[in-house]
Amino acid sequence: MSSVFSDQILIDKLAKLNSSQQSIETLSHWCIFNRSKAELIVTTWEKQFHSTEMDQKVPLLYLANDILQNSKRQGNEFVQEFWNVLPKALKDIVSQGDDNGKSAVARVVFLSLSLSFFHSSLELLFLSG
Numbered sequence: 001m002s003s004v005f006s007d008q009i010l011i012d013k014l015a016k017l018n019s020s021q022q023s024i025e026t027l028s029h030w031c032i033f034n035r036s037k038a039e040l041i042v043t044t045w046e047k048q049f050h051s052t053e054m055d056q057k058v059p060l061l062y063l064a065n066d067i068l069q070n071s072k073r074q075g076n077e078f079v080q081e082f083w084n085v086l087p088k089a090l091k092d093i094v095s096q097g098d099d100n101g102k103s104a105v106a107r108v109v110f111l112s113l114s115l116s117f118f119h120s121s122l123e124l125l126f127l128s129g
Contacts, residue, residue, distance in 0.1 A: 004087060005034045005037055007040065007044060010031075010040075011044060011048065012040060013027050013030065014044065014045065014048045014060070015048070016061075017056070017059050017060065017063060017114055019059040024059060024062050024063050025066060026065050027063055027069070028066035028070060031071075031078075032066050032070055032071045032074065032078075033072060035074060035075065035078065035090075036077075038077035038078050038080075038081050039060075039077075041078075042078065042082055042083075042084070042085060043081075044084070045060065045064065046085040047065070047091070048060065049061075049089050049092075050059050050071045050089075050092070053093075054096060054098070054101060055092075056112075057089070057092070057093055057101065058093070060089075061089065061090075061105070062104065064082055064086060064089075065107075078100060090105050093105050106123065
């Protein structure tokens with residue numbers, strides 16, 4: 001795996017992300033490999049999420065979920081960073097998305113709660129409004 005990291009490389013990779021498992025897992029592994037840049041990765045993910053069309057938000061949400069699931073063995077960097085941005089992203093999809101987006105949010109919230117990424121705090125934020 002390439003150790004080269006830059007903002008622009010990440011932006012390009014996020015722009016090319018699609019909903020295939022291979023696309024999501026490949027980018028997730030690259031992000032985890034570069035976990036020392038977790039804050040920058042999540043900040044860039046958030047900018048991309050809020051500037052893209054709704055149909056691209058679901059793959060970005062699945063990417064965040066995959067990063068969370070697969071990085072927890074190596075540290076909490078991503079959990080801490082995504083805690084700051086994921087609740088708003090989930091609310092955006094619920095308020096503006098179609099049934100596919102809402103189903104994706106429900107799956108991610110369920111997985112996050114069941115795997116104790118955010119404990120019940122995510123549920124409270126998500127349901128509060």
